Amino acid sequence: MFAAVFLVPSGCIWQLCSRRKVFLAGVRGFLLGLVCLLAELGQPALGLSDPCQEWNRLQALVRDGGLSAGEARQKVVELHWELLETFGKREHAHRAAFPLEGGSWRDLGGKAGSGFVAKGYDFYQGNRHGGHPAHDIFFPDRDRDSLHDRTGRPVGVLAFLPGVVVGLNVGWEPNSQIRGGNYVWVFSPSMELYCYYAHLKDVFVQVGEWVEAGQRLGTVGRTGKNAHPSRSPTHLHFMCLSFDQGGMSPYDPYKELVQLGGR
């Protein structure tokens, strides 16, 4: 009886201690969580940047001649490693897709890939670059309304490889000198390629968004200084640049396009 009476309060004390421990552990956990949260929220204030947004700013500066080639190249190298670090280990379906919805390799400009001309191209010359290290991919649009003549529907621009959207331009106006018009840049960590899709009508993606191969980035349009006039048949301008230690060298995806658009 005595023992029982005695045991009850001692049990209570143990329980109290235990509760206190749990309570303290809870407080510690809460504080730790709060510190992590504040660290996360404080990132922009601490100057830790978002490489996608930075790359988007960089491509616009290069395009408009707002940076020297040397400065731009240094920034390209810096951001490339940041992009690789952030997105390089991301799980994704290892595949590729033909970049024009319903298109085939027969819709490529030139003969046997001759539309691709690397000579004279320099990424760092921005909007003034020479060459044409790209494939133009056409579809029937005789009345130039950016709708497929047979289906009457817009034609989707599809991601060639999985990757992250690192640049875009929207809101192009016919008096703008920007040659690409409305466009999207996607960085593919697995291939270390920067792919560029130009002359779009609508753009469906945002900077920082991850896209899988075959995902719709937008629709083909007639935006861009030379793509807008009616003499130009409606097409997608598709270019891939290889990082190449900052060289941003033209990469010819002709073989892949033939395989993927094999109809």
Ligand SMILES: [Zn+2]
């Ligand atoms: Zn082109």
